[in-house]
Amino acid sequence: MVSQTVAAFVAAADARSLPPEVVHATKRSLLNFFATALEGTHDVAVETALETLRPFAGAGGATLIGRAERTDAMTAAFINAAAANVHDFDDTHLRTVIHPTAPVAPPLLALAEQRRVTGPEFINALALGIEFSCRIGNAVSPDHYARGWHITATCGVLGAALGVGKLLNLDADRLVFALGSASAQASGLVETLGFMAKSIGVGGAARGALLAGLLAEKNYDGPEAPLEGVRGFLNVTGEDPQLEEITGDLGTRWEVLRNIHKPYPCGIVINAVIDGCLELRQRSQVPVEEIASIKLSGHSLLSQRADRPDVPTGRESQVSAQHAAAVALIYGEAGLDQFTDAAVNDSRVRALARKVTLAVVPGVPVPDVRIDVTYNDGRTEEVLVKDARGTDNGPLSDAEIEAKFRNLAERAPDCTRTERLIETIWRLDEMENVGPLLRDATP
Amino acid sequence: MVSQTVAAFVAAADARSLPPEVVHATKRSLLNFFATALEGTHDVAVETALETLRPFAGAGGATLIGRAERTDAMTAAFINAAAANVHDFDDTHLRTVIHPTAPVAPPLLALAEQRRVTGPEFINALALGIEFSCRIGNAVSPDHYARGWHITATCGVLGAALGVGKLLNLDADRLVFALGSASAQASGLVETLGFMAKSIGVGGAARGALLAGLLAEKNYDGPEAPLEGVRGFLNVTGEDPQLEEITGDLGTRWEVLRNIHKPYPCGIVINAVIDGCLELRQRSQVPVEEIASIKLSGHSLLSQRADRPDVPTGRESQVSAQHAAAVALIYGEAGLDQFTDAAVNDSRVRALARKVTLAVVPGVPVPDVRIDVTYNDGRTEEVLVKDARGTDNGPLSDAEIEAKFRNLAERAPDCTRTERLIETIWRLDEMENVGPLLRDATP
Numbered sequence: 001m002v003s004q005t006v007a008a009f010v011a012a013a014d015a016r017s018l019p020p021e022v023v024h025a026t027k028r029s030l031l032n033f034f035a036t037a038l039e040g041t042h043d044v045a046v047e048t049a050l051e052t053l054r055p056f057a058g059a060g061g062a063t064l065i066g067r068a069e070r071t072d073a074m075t076a077a078f079i080n081a082a083a084a085n086v087h088d089f090d091d092t093h094l095r096t097v098i099h100p101t102a103p104v105a106p107p108l109l110a111l112a113e114q115r116r117v118t119g120p121e122f123i124n125a126l127a128l129g130i131e132f133s134c135r136i137g138n139a140v141s142p143d144h145y146a147r148g149w150h151i152t153a154t155c156g157v158l159g160a161a162l163g164v165g166k167l168l169n170l171d172a173d174r175l176v177f178a179l180g181s182a183s184a185q186a187s188g189l190v191e192t193l194g195f196m197a198k199s200i201g202v203g204g205a206a207r208g209a210l211l212a213g214l215l216a217e218k219n220y221d222g223p224e225a226p227l228e229g230v231r232g233f234l235n236v237t238g239e240d241p242q243l244e245e246i247t248g249d250l251g252t253r254w255e256v257l258r259n260i261h262k263p264y265p266c267g268i269v270i271n272a273v274i275d276g277c278l279e280l281r282q283r284s285q286v287p288v289e290e291i292a293s294i295k296l297s298g299h300s301l302l303s304q305r306a307d308r309p310d311v312p313t314g315r316e317s318q319v320s321a322q323h324a325a326a327v328a329l330i331y332g333e334a335g336l337d338q339f340t341d342a343a344v345n346d347s348r349v350r351a352l353a354r355k356v357t358l359a360v361v362p363g364v365p366v367p368d369v370r371i372d373v374t375y376n377d378g379r380t381e382e383v384l385v386k387d388a389r390g391t392d393n394g395p396l397s398d399a400e401i402e403a404k405f406r407n408l409a410e411r412a413p414d415c416t417r418t419e420r421l422i423e424t425i426w427r428l429d430e431m432e433n434v435g436p437l438l439r440d441a442t443p
Numbered sequence: 444m445v446s447q448t449v450a451a452f453v454a455a456a457d458a459r460s461l462p463p464e465v466v467h468a469t470k471r472s473l474l475n476f477f478a479t480a481l482e483g484t485h486d487v488a489v490e491t492a493l494e495t496l497r498p499f500a501g502a503g504g505a506t507l508i509g510r511a512e513r514t515d516a517m518t519a520a521f522i523n524a525a526a527a528n529v530h531d532f533d534d535t536h537l538r539t540v541i542h543p544t545a546p547v548a549p550p551l552l553a554l555a556e557q558r559r560v561t562g563p564e565f566i567n568a569l570a571l572g573i574e575f576s577c578r579i580g581n582a583v584s585p586d587h588y589a590r591g592w593h594i595t596a597t598c599g600v601l602g603a604a605l606g607v608g609k610l611l612n613l614d615a616d617r618l619v620f621a622l623g624s625a626s627a628q629a630s631g632l633v634e635t636l637g638f639m640a641k642s643i644g645v646g647g648a649a650r651g652a653l654l655a656g657l658l659a660e661k662n663y664d665g666p667e668a669p670l671e672g673v674r675g676f677l678n679v680t681g682e683d684p685q686l687e688e689i690t691g692d693l694g695t696r697w698e699v700l701r702n703i704h705k706p707y708p709c710g711i712v713i714n715a716v717i718d719g720c721l722e723l724r725q726r727s728q729v730p731v732e733e734i735a736s737i738k739l740s741g742h743s744l745l746s747q748r749a750d751r752p753d754v755p756t757g758r759e760s761q762v763s764a765q766h767a768a769a770v771a772l773i774y775g776e777a778g779l780d781q782f783t784d785a786a787v788n789d790s791r792v793r794a795l796a797r798k799v800t801l802a803v804v805p806g807v808p809v810p811d812v813r814i815d816v817t818y819n820d821g822r823t824e825e826v827l828v829k830d831a832r833g834t835d836n837g838p839l840s841d842a843e844i845e846a847k848f849r850n851l852a853e854r855a856p857d858c859t860r861t862e863r864l865i866e867t868i869w870r871l872d873e874m875e876n877v878g879p880l881l882r883d884a885t886p
Contacts, residue, residue: 045663052657056501056515072499148674153627180635184596184644187630190674192623197665200658201627204651214495215643220488222640231591231633 002228005247006132007175010162013251015124023429025256026127028401029091031425032261033101034065034441035405036090038412039336041066041083045196049203050079062110063438066412073110074207080106081206082199085152087336088318089408091259092268094392096137096151100259102202103156104129107164107210112434117167119431127256129163129209134255136227138245140238145190149237153188153201157208158233164213180222181212183233194315261401263390264334267319269302272369272388277328280373280383288329288352292376296321297361298369307358310350314340325371326352335407367391398426414443445671448690450618453571453605456694458563461570466872468699469570471844472534474868475704476544477508477884478848479533481855482779484509484526488639492646493522505553506881509855516553517650523549524649525642528595530779531761532851534702535711537835539580539594543702545645546599547572550607550653555877560610562874570699572606572652577698579670581688583681588633592680596631596644600651601676607656623665624655626676637758704844706833707777710762712745715812715831720771723816723826731772731795735819739764740804741812750801753793757783768814769795778850810834841869857886 040046041064050064053075062076065083070076084090085102093100108125111117117125137144137155145151161182165175185208188201216222226232227246234241264274273296296302308320317323317339326349327338343349361370371383387393389400396404402422409418417440424437431437483489484507493507496518505519508526513519527533528545536543551568554560560568580587580598588594604625608618628651631644659665669675670689677684707717716739739745751763760766760782769792770781786792804813810831816824830836832843839847845865852861864883871877 048658048661048663052654052661052663053517056503056517058499058501058515060499072501074496074499148679150627177640180638180640181643183632184593184635184640185630185647186632187628189626189629189669189676189679191666191669191672191676191679192627195623195665196658196663197620197623197627197669200624200654200663204628208647211495211643215491215639218491218495220491220495220639220643222638223634226632226634226640229634233632233634236591236632236634 002243002246003176003179003225004172006162006227007172007179009250010128010166010175011170011172013124013128013166015120018124018127019254022127022254022256023123025259026123026130027425027428028261028398029101029130029256029259030105030126031401031405031422032091033084033105034421034425035408036087037065037080037084038415038418038441039408040086043086045086045199046079046083048196049082049199053078062113063442065441066415068443073114074210076110077106077210078203078207080109082203085202086199087265089262089265091261093134093137093255093259094268095258096134096141097145098134098137098155099152100130100133100156100159103152103205103209104133104160104163106206107160107213108167109438110210111164111167113438117434119428119434121167122434123429125163125166128166129159130256130259131159131254132162133159135246139234139241139243143239144237148190150188150190150193150198150201153205154186154237156202157182157186157205160206160209161212164209165216168213168217170213170216174216174219176224176226177220177222178212178216180226181215181220182209183226185212186233186237258392260390260392261396261404263396263400263404265318265336265339266324266334267305268390269305269366270321270324271390272298272367272385273321273371274324274328274334275388276369276371276383276385277325278332278334280371280381281329281332284381286375288348290375290377291352291355292374294325294356295359295372296325296356296369297359297364297372299364299366300360301366302369303358303360309354311344314344317344321358322353322356323349325356367393415441445686445689446619446622446668447615449575449605449670450615450622452693453609453618454613454615456567456571456609458567461567462697465570465697465699466566468702469566469573470868470871471704471841472544472573472699472702473548473569473871474844474848474865475534476527476548477864477868478851479530480508480523480527481858481861481884482851483529484522486529488529488642489522489526491639492525492642496521505556506885508884509858511886516557517653519553520549520653521646521650523552525646528645529642530708532705532708534704536577536580536698536702537711538701539577539584540588541577541580541598542595543573543576543599543602545595546648546652547576547603547606549649550603550656551610552881553653554607554610556881560877562871562877564610565877566872568606568609571609572602573699573702574602574697575605576602578689582677582684582686586682587680591633593631593633593636593641593644596648597629597680599645600625600629600648603649603652604655607652608659611656611660613656613659617659617662619667619669620663620665621655621659623669624658624663625652626669628655629676629680701835703833703835704839704847706839706843706847708761708779708782709767709777710748711833712748712809713764713767714833715741715810715828716764716814717767717771717777718831719812719814719826719828720768721775721777723814723824724772724775727824729818731791733818733820734795734798735817737768737799738802738815739768739799739812740802740807740815742807742809743803744809745812746801746803752797754787757787760787764801765796765799766792768799810836858884
């Protein structure tokens with residue numbers, strides 16, 4: 001009865017009863033979404049996908065974030081999702097490593113341009129889409145991702161289909177149909193991560209969700225139990241699905257509250273290292289040339305995932321603790337510019353990175369790290385970081401998300417109305433018509 | 444190295460070295476494909492999908508089989524695949540239960556309308572697409588389908604992407620990229636069978652393959668081992684993938700030769716029952732009212748899958764041995780008209796179906812059956828069927844496939860050039876330009 005329970009909850013969910021903290025967290029995710037989409041849309045993986053889809057696209061006037069060009073709603077959903085997620089800098093649900101907003105927001109935005117949607121309706125649908133992407137993800141975690149499913153895409157299409165269905169005011173039966181057509185499109189493999197092909201899975205989830213919702217609106221039928229059926233999504237893609245993760249505490253527990261926003265475009269295990277190195281740089285004005293060695297002591301995951309002393313590319317530098325420590329100390333910044341091929345090839349960065357070693361200290365939590373610096377003259381200095389920024393206990397403030405937005409929006413300099421976009425998103429629950437906000441995300 | 448080996452084989456495969464029997468078998472599958480697509484396109488599952496996609500479709504002039512309307516190539520690939528497969532009456536690779544041509548032919552046909560493609564090039568690409576759909580299916584069978592993957596769609600997108608890549612003359616590296624983007628889209632659940640949602644998986648496979656090939660043509664990159672990688676398709680969707688099934692005997696073993704064509708729109712286990720009942724009806728002119736009982740003795744699969752005495756709908760009648768026996772004896776036919784709600788509700792059919800019982804006889808092969816009829820006056824009669832039509836050992840003749848084509852094409856009466864389509868397909872290897880043949884599949 002999981003599918004039916006979910007559908008009944010979504011069908012009944014009233015925008016006015018969404019808790020204020022959920023409304024607020026959803027806005028934060030949406031702001032972060034626009035930030036990463038504005039920046040990501042000019043990545044070659046997104047540009048090429050658009051170039052490939054363009055000859056087949058319809059008219060229809062849906063907005064492509066960061067572009068003057070318009071396209072049909074299906075193509076826009078695909079491209080906007082791919083853009084938001086391409087650098088994995090969008091919101092992250094840490095327990096599942098789902099990036100929930102990238103597949104969910106784009107089909108809702110495309111619909112909001114076609115049909116009049118109020119702010120509260122939009123936030124409600126987005127919150128519900130995020131919620132069930134993450135709850136379905138919780139039910140199959142950690143086996144699903146470990147087996148090789150790119151959970152952002154596979155669970156994303158299901159959550160997003162519910163969000164689309166909510167915007168379309170589908171009843172519970174039709175929401176189950178939407179889940180059915182979404183389940184037939186659930187795909188995405190971890191093997192594709194690090195390659196352009198990843199974006200096809202994520203874009204496809206957004207497009208597939210829009211299709212599933214619109215089909216359901218026309219009574220396109222599907223199985224009674226697309227989620228929990230014997231050969232439904234949960235059993236096929238999970239090893240031991242925990243159904244109560246999906247249906248427990250509906251309306252009282254909200255997964256969007258556990259959504260984090262990355263301050264740095266890196267693997268999250270590195271966050272504490274960057275926090276500490278930035279603090280160290282601010283604290284002592286010692287030139288980095290006088291550093292003899294740096295020791296990072298942390299959770300075993302830090303070593304397992306991020307002990308990469310000599311990375312060859314900007315892409316791989318995003319998961320190198322050595323590189324991250326070096327750029328934070330040298331540049332005093334750890335943004336996208338600090339994780340490029342150019343940054344990797346900066347001889348000062350390379351030299352300092354080589355002085356960094358990692359150590360595992362049992363009992364140190366993932367979001368913490370101890371940094372010990374030894375200078376050439378024998379002097380030592382240490383920093384202790386607790387609850388790194390961008391982790392569950394160190395969430396970015398609204399102002400920090402705004403700063404991240406501005407930093408990324410700078411990379412879309414022809415989009416001149418992005419300040420207004422920030423304001424609009426913060427008061428989205430007062431808007432009578434959401435569609436026009438997309439104009440502020442274009443040149 | 445499986446992905447690389449496959450890609451190298453496909454890149455090097457020369458149309459002129461395709462064995463004549465493979466060319467012939469591929470034409471048979473294509474003829475059967477057009478037959479089922481001409482009939483299937485007016486199913487509500489296909490009509491509604493087209494209605495839903497239409498507002499987002501581009502121009503581009505790709506043919507929709509059985510329709511005057513044209514659309515973009517991606518949408519055409521989707522709809523034509525859904526139409527060909529919607530009644531499961533398309534070709535079947537028995538070992539895997541893949542319907543291989545439905546996802547493979549449509550993207551190739553759509554491409555052939557855009558770029559000049561010769562007959563031999565087209566047949567080669569189609570044969571290769573079918574080949575690797577089935578070989579990849581063999582490698583993960585039977586676990587993959589048993590777990591709940593709708594193998595026609597999941598393996599179909601991969602084989603079809605290779606076929607598309609071949610038509611695009613991609614080199615081996617780009618064919619691996621095509622497999623990568625296809626693997627990110629591999630989806631489709633057995634749970635959706637029997638519902639419209641099934642068609643979204645199958646249509647999506649065809650569309651996804653076209654997208655994957657076109658992306659690869661633009662150097663859209665993907666993992667080195669999309670098939671055999673640790674988190675690649677085979678390991679994620681299979682339990683114990685047999686890699687040699689994919690790379691063994693390349694160029695000497697051809698799976699299309701094991702492709703069968705259904706004579707009846709039913710589960711294949713029922714074929715022998717229908718064969719026998721049609722024979723019985725021809726042999727003895729006894730009115731069915733004089734039949735007291737009918738006993739069907741066969742393989743356990745017949746009982747497991749098809750012992751359904753009182754089916755409520757035309758759809759379910761397609762897997763009822765009782766219904767099949769009754770219509771064959773009463774109408775002397777077992778075509779689509781005999782598996783409708785109307786046929787199910789025919790009181791003569793219901794009465795006769797109730798007199799049919801099934802028995803399991805150890806040692807009887809799946810394609811065989813023994814039928815014992817007892818009449819009201821105590822007389823008995825029996826029929827022994829060996830190697831039912833439409834099984835590995837009882838393939839339909841070319842004439843029988845033509846007859847099936849004509850029977851199905853009759854359901855598209857406004858398509859008046861379908862006789863010419865038959866002729867064209869039989870001499871497809873002489874054609875200098877394949878694209879125009881699609882005109883003969885439209886009104």
